[in-house]
Amino acid sequence: MPAWQVVIAVAAAFVLGHYTAQRQMAQRGREEGQGQAARPMLATPMEEQVAARLAEMSDAEQVLAIANGHADSGKHRVAVLAYQRALELGVRSADLLTDLGVSLHALGDDEGAVARFREAAALDPKHAESRYNLGVVLHEGLHDEAGARAAWEEFLKVAPEHEKAEEVRRALGELGTR
Numbered sequence: 001m002p003a004w005q006v007v008i009a010v011a012a013a014f015v016l017g018h019y020t021a022q023r024q025m026a027q028r029g030r031e032e033g034q035g036q037a038a039r040p041m042l043a044t045p046m047e048e049q050v051a052a053r054l055a056e057m058s059d060a061e062q063v064l065a066i067a068n069g070h071a072d073s074g075k076h077r078v079a080v081l082a083y084q085r086a087l088e089l090g091v092r093s094a095d096l097l098t099d100l101g102v103s104l105h106a107l108g109d110d111e112g113a114v115a116r117f118r119e120a121a122a123l124d125p126k127h128a129e130s131r132y133n134l135g136v137v138l139h140e141g142l143h144d145e146a147g148a149r150a151a152w153e154e155f156l157k158v159a160p161e162h163e164k165a166e167e168v169r170r171a172l173g174e175l176g177t178r
Contacts, residue, residue: 047077047078050066050078051078051081054066054078054082054085055085057085058089060086060090063086063091064082064086064091064096066078066082067079067082067085067099068099070082071083071099071102071103074106076104076106077107079099080103080107083096083099084100087100092123093123094120094121094123094127094129095120095127095129097116097119097123098116098117098120098127098130098133100116101113101114101117101130101133101134101137105133105141111142113133113137113141114134114137114138114142117130117131117133117134117137117151118130121134125158126158126159128155128158128162131151131152131154131155131158132151132155132164132168134147135147135148135151135152135155135168135171136148138151145175148171149172149175152171152172153172156169156172
């Protein structure tokens, strides 16, 4: 489906009912034993309609494009739903899990973010971004300096020349003075 058709389909979904998607997601979350962090509550009817449309989609590439677009524009609740839909469709990559973790962190779900970063690192032992973000969330979000140190040391082992390596070395130096 061309991108313009996706935009039209999503826009058409806005016209449909306002609260159905939120109720369905809340029910599904209860059935799966997941709390609000796993299925974020949606704040606007637009978000609810996008979520309903995502549930109907079967093209993983389109779902990922929607997820990345929403994450890039700061709409992390919908991004999380789209990343989760991509996982349901069988997409499994360290990049997807890391992006999901970043959006979870943006929503305040630091534990969920850490779990996704660890999952990404286990899936791809050379994935630098998951280790970098794991360190950031452990340090800034959960105030786990030992965990942050371990994550960032792994980051430097995996990618010593990465564009963020110097920043990580400085952060590790600051942790060493505490």
